[in-house]
Amino acid sequence: MPKNGRTVMADSNELAAVVAQSEATGFDLFGDNREVVAMRVAGELLDLSRTVNAGTTVEPVLISSEDGLNILRHSCTHVMAQAVQDIFPDVNLGIGPFITDGFYYDFGNIEAVTPELLKEIEKRMKRIIKSNQRFVRRDISEEDARVELANQPYKLELVTTKGNGAEGASVEVGAGGLTMYDNVDRDGNCIWTDLCRGPHLPSTKLIGNGFALTKFSSAYWKGDQANDQLQRIYGTAWPTKEELVAYQERLAEAAKRDHRKLGAELDLFSFPEELGAGLPVFHPKGGIIRRVMEDYVRQAHIENGFQYVATPHISKEDLFHTSGHLPYYADGMFPPMDDDGQQYYLKAMNCPMHNLIFRSRGRSYRELPLRLFEFGTVYRNEKSGVLQGLTRVRMITQDDSHCYVMPEQAPAEIKHLLGFITKLLSDFGLHDYYLELSTRDEDGKKKDKFIGTDEQWENATNILRQCAEESGLEWVPDPGGAAFYGPKISIQAKDALGRTWQMSTIQYDFNQPERFGLEYTAPDGTHQRPVMIHAAKFGSIERFFGILVEHYAGAFPAWLAPEQVRLVPVAEAFDDYCKDVCNQLRARGVRAEVDLSDDRFGKKIRNATKDKIPFTLIAGGDDVDAGAVSFRYRGGYQENQVPVAEAVDRIVAAIESRRNDDCLPEGVDA
Missing domain, CATH: 3.30.930.10 (Bira Bifunctional Protein; Domain 2)
Incomplete structure (x- = not known):
């Protein structure tokens, strides 16, 4: 008999298993693969602890898959809720769904969340994760759920309405019978519990150090302003610390590119x-x-x-x-x-x-x-x-x-x-x-x-x-x-x-x-x-x-940029020369301006860079004597002593080409 009583076949570039003995759990089938965090049977996601019958085809769910990431993130909500209840024993628990790239949980009857509180919750979450608590599923009747959740008004409401009207409540209740998930320590003691349809990771330890709490806000129960106002805490979770860091770097880059910020900075x-x-x-x-x-x-x-x-x-x-x-x-x-x-x-x-x-x-x-x-x-x-x-x-x-x-x-x-x-x-x-x-x-x-x-x-x-x-x-x-x-x-x-x-x-x-x-x-x-x-x-x-x-992070290609060329005189003596070059450009349909401000030359160059101008033409004494300009591309590459006619032709050609890059000369790296 194959290992763990299974036969193996390829399915969508992953390994699927067919149960070859009377019955088996997901751990029996995939327990030797730490990347597998759940299983799919007939389209339904199940915990690895669940038992499946002989002849059943079982697909593994990898933590790196979309479903795996969702399970990871929803498991984080339980850890976060446990940490919050450690701090505020009388907390009223709301709902805790996974969302794109992360998760959140809503809490009632707690203090307003602050950055300091967020750090304390995260610190407690790390302790819970390290303690390697198991997520253990158990069925529960509606009557028993009401008894067990007597002190949790929002959970009681979900039990009664089967989640209708609460955004994300399907994660808590779903279809069919009710289930609870207990967080169980190494000695078999139930440390914490929550109403949930699952599935979850096998244990908290699999969350690792690839998570972070990100922000907080107010929210209304069921999204209705007529209901109680709650505290909502958001987080993100990834299979590894490296993936978390990469995500945070993407967020930082996205913040730099935020069109609302750039719209103000670039006066758009x-x-x-x-x-x-x-x-x-x-x-x-x-x-x-x-x-x-x-x-x-x-x-x-x-x-x-x-x-x-x-x-x-x-x-x-x-x-x-x-x-x-x-x-x-x-x-x-x-x-x-x-x-x-x-x-x-x-x-x-x-x-x-x-x-x-x-x-x-x-x-x-x-x-x-x-x-x-x-x-x-x-x-x-x-x-x-x-x-x-x-x-x-x-x-x-x-x-x-x-x-x-x-x-x-x-x-x-x-x-x-x-x-x-x-x-x-x-x-x-x-x-x-x-x-x-x-x-x-x-x-x-x-x-x-x-x-x-x-x-x-x-x-x-x-x-x-x-x-x-x-x-x-x-x-x-x-x-x-x-x-x-x-x-x-x-x-x-x-x-x-x-x-x-x-x-x-x-x-x-x-x-x-x-x-x-x-x-x-x-x-x-x-x-x-x-x-x-x-x-x-x-x-x-x-x-x-x-x-x-x-x-484009505000650095529009030349054909689209509001100011395509800025001319910068090295000193006031060269203002008229720059104006003449500017007029030649405008006569060819180019959007060009001359910087005639009182700023020093160095600041004018920095301003052109800050304003993300595609081409900056600089004119000093040597340029005027040669009938030329120093041709500076966005990004800093510069050619000196470019004849004015050539510079104008080069700019016009770049604009007419509708290239969506910085139009650097051939052979020059961006």
Whole structure:
């Protein structure tokens, strides 16, 4: 018989085991592999201590896998809660789920968390981890759970409601029967216990030293402001100390690149309190970048067969009833304005008005695809808690398009849009992306969120899936993420730090053409219903702008930079010479400025570096005598005595090339 009573086979590049004896635990199957922290049986994650029957195929869960990391992080929440209860015996325990890259736990009836308290909790956690407590699962009836948790009001509420209404509560309760997890010491004594569905690591020791507590905040029980205010403590956990350090370094780099910070430092945009949350204003330098973005995408739309339109910012409410946005999207719209009893809404989308343009006269199949495009500013009533700089705002400027096609034209149109979008992303320096296909939830539990028949949804979803598969790009499913009127493809792009951002979307809409009664005359003379395809290439100008700031850390490529060249005279005597060179650059369309400030020469150079100027041209006596400049690239590389005409040509060529690097000469390392 093979070791531990198992036979082994390859499965998804990992080892899976088939139980060859009457029954076995996960420890029997994988106990010799310390990287395995749980197992998956028939799709369900289980503790290694659980027993499985003969003939069962069991997959190991490695700590480095997504599921393994989640189990590690959720196990950390139990250790943290135990440490907090050591300090505050009367604490009321809330919920403690894993989240992206970390975890949190909510606590009631404790002091306000401070940095000093955070350090004390972390110190106690290290002692618990070192003590090598085992996580031991036990089933419990609802009646016994109420007795055992009599002093824990939030846990009692979860037992009664099975977690309904509490964000993250499925980690505590889940489906099926209730379970408790005891932290058991080496002598078999239960040190601490919590209501949880698991699974967990075999022991606390496997957490090691790859964890850290990161921050704290206030939170409301179940996310409802009418409920108790709790203290929420966040942390992160990784399989090794080295991975923790790498993560912390990524966070530090992300903080340096934060577009809100750089937006202020580079004088690009601001959020005046007088305007209200989520409403940015773009300063002159930010306005230049925005104009370059708009000029690019406007020309790209023209080249791709789109026609420019413009629509109002407000409309009578009946329009949004017709489109279906009221009541399906009412929470995302600002409250209406009243005009002598007539309700008007700020538009949260452009599509209803584009439908009116299509419907304004008869349409023939010969006009299709009909591609309408506008820079439309829409307004969405985002909750203040989710607003985040330019990446989540209430004023959204979309390069919004709607393509009206015959049903048989839809696949080709979607592929055309995918090509348009992927070229745009690459042109702006975002080369790593994949597709996400958002559909109705597969189990059909939330069909009331969506308009349309099962047949319409199936047909639309199949078309988008086929286009995703034929694109050659990686794609992933997103069940339940569709718009209420149809499925969509979103393009997920990675920035310079490897973070993923949702960018452009392509949405297949069979509902609005029907609701607006849109028709075209088919070749046989009959009136047919078109399909409508929504697409926003940037997604929104504001969001894309913010992502670009972080992607380039504010060091925009020359073609996109608000100030492409700065001329720095070594002394005041060379001001006029620099002005003349500046005029030559401007005559070629280059955005150039001369630093005529009273700062010393060295500070002027430092300022150009701080402002992330792509090219700095320096002029002193030798340069003037030679009709040249010293040519300094962003990053510090410098060539002296470059003739002015050559310097101008070099800069113009770099800008026209639309290169997304620092445009250093060939053979020079960045």
